[in-house]
Amino acid sequence: MQRSSTPLARPLVKARGFCMKPEKILASVLFERLPVVIPKIDPVVYAFQEFSFRWRQQYRRRYPDELLDKSNSRGRDDYQMDYEPAPRITEADKTNDRKYDADFSHLTKDFYLLLYGKAVGAPSGKPVWHFPEKVHDSEKTLRKCAESALASVIGDLSRTYFVGNAPMGHMVIQPTEHESDASSYKRFFFKSQVVPANKFDIGDSEDFVWVTKDELLEYFPEQAEFLNKMIIG
Known part of the structure; x- marks a missing residue:
């Protein structure tokens, strides 16, 4: 049999070029201010x-x-000072002041810090309410990235306590149809707690508020179900 010298025809395959931006990794901090006084007994x-x-x-x-x-008669002539406990309800509670930064305000509740300003993934770069956050870059761990995000807002972290090294939850954000050029990103949440001792000089934002869990869900209605499950209590 004579072998044909003509090479076999192969289907032409046009290489499809994919232009995909790398996925961003964010570390967000749920900064919780613990109550100052013990709640009332059930x-x-x-x-x-x-x-x-x-x-x-x-x-x-x-x-x-x-x-x-003998024991009952002991100390009858001693001076006794009338003690009146401080009120559990403060002026910040009465006026629903969410920007308080005093030492002893809102004594009986847990509060979370929200910032207002530019955030990753915000539509058209407009300022929005968000948690302290930072895109993971050169930090060795996500925990270090979360610490850096919080330090850029409140400065000193010596009085804060990060609950564990692992994130408490995460969510994947995909770009919308109107943001085809934007990249998707994953947001990992870390919890950090503090007992009110000093005033915080909140920086790196246009505005800020301290809100309860129920009030926090009002700021993120689309993510309320996720945040409600992530925040226990």
């Missing part, structure tokens, strides 16, 4: 404590009356 717990006290009184050890008389 009525069920209070009723149990009352029952326990009466039970102990019923079966407590009996002491002679002479000993009780």
